[in-house]
Amino acid sequence: MHENTQGFTLWFTGLSGSGKTTIARIIGPEIERRGVLVDHLDGDVVRTHLSKGLGFSREDRDANILRIGFVSKLLTRHGAAVIVAAISPYAETRDLVREMVDDVGRFVEVYVATSLEECARRDVKGLYAKAFAGEIKEFTGVSDPYEEPVSPEIVIETEGEDPRESAMKVLEYLAQRGLVADEVRA
Numbered sequence: 786m787h788e789n790t791q792g793f794t795l796w797f798t799g800l801s802g803s804g805k806t807t808i809a810r811i812i813g814p815e816i817e818r819r820g821v822l823v824d825h826l827d828g829d830v831v832r833t834h835l836s837k838g839l840g841f842s843r844e845d846r847d848a849n850i851l852r853i854g855f856v857s858k859l860l861t862r863h864g865a866a867v868i869v870a871a872i873s874p875y876a877e878t879r880d881l882v883r884e885m886v887d888d889v890g891r892f893v894e895v896y897v898a899t900s901l902e903e904c905a906r907r908d909v910k911g912l913y914a915k916a917f918a919g920e921i922k923e924f925t926g927v928s929d930p931y932e933e934p935v936s937p938e939i940v941i942e943t944e945g946e947d948p949r950e951s952a953m954k955v956l957e958y959l960a961q962r963g964l965v966a967d968e969v970r971a
Contacts, residue, residue, distance in 0.1 A: 828871030
């Protein structure tokens with residue numbers, strides 16, 4: 786394990802289709818190669834298990850994010866690098882999670898900044914088309930707000946950038962902060 790065993794949470798936020806999960810899947814193994822225990826909490830996966838039965842009202846979205854935050858806190862407290870990829874649309878709720886995690890470790894917010902138009906273009910499930918047509922209510926960025934982070938630790942602009950480049954920027958930041966080793970251990 787890396788000499789700094791204090792855990793941290795790497796929280797990817799952004800619109801659906803922004804690239805959060807893709808970048809998180811790339812960065813996880815890179816962190817593990819540097820000797821840090823990694824756990825992934827993907828918003829869609831958590832919703833089917835930990836938050837089953839919740840809808841998409843603001844109250845339910847907040848409950849989902851706070852549950853993810855609570856699990857992140859527990860894992861972080863035990864020295865894990867927790868990688869979260871969740872839309873987490875409301876600033877107030879993200880701030881509550883930051884406070885929760887910072888109490889036991891470090892919280893690193895990564896804003897995956899991608900335009901609504903690009904997210905809709907990438908959408909293989911057709912969710913944006915349904916939301917634009919009014920078939921899906923409370924869809925973040927269309928009929929429900931997404932509050933952009935005011936001062937995230939990292940901003941990743943995914944349009945025109947390869948996901949691996951984005952992941953390497955995050956890894957470089959983590960190394961500069963001393964959260965992971967600069968190089969892969971032999």
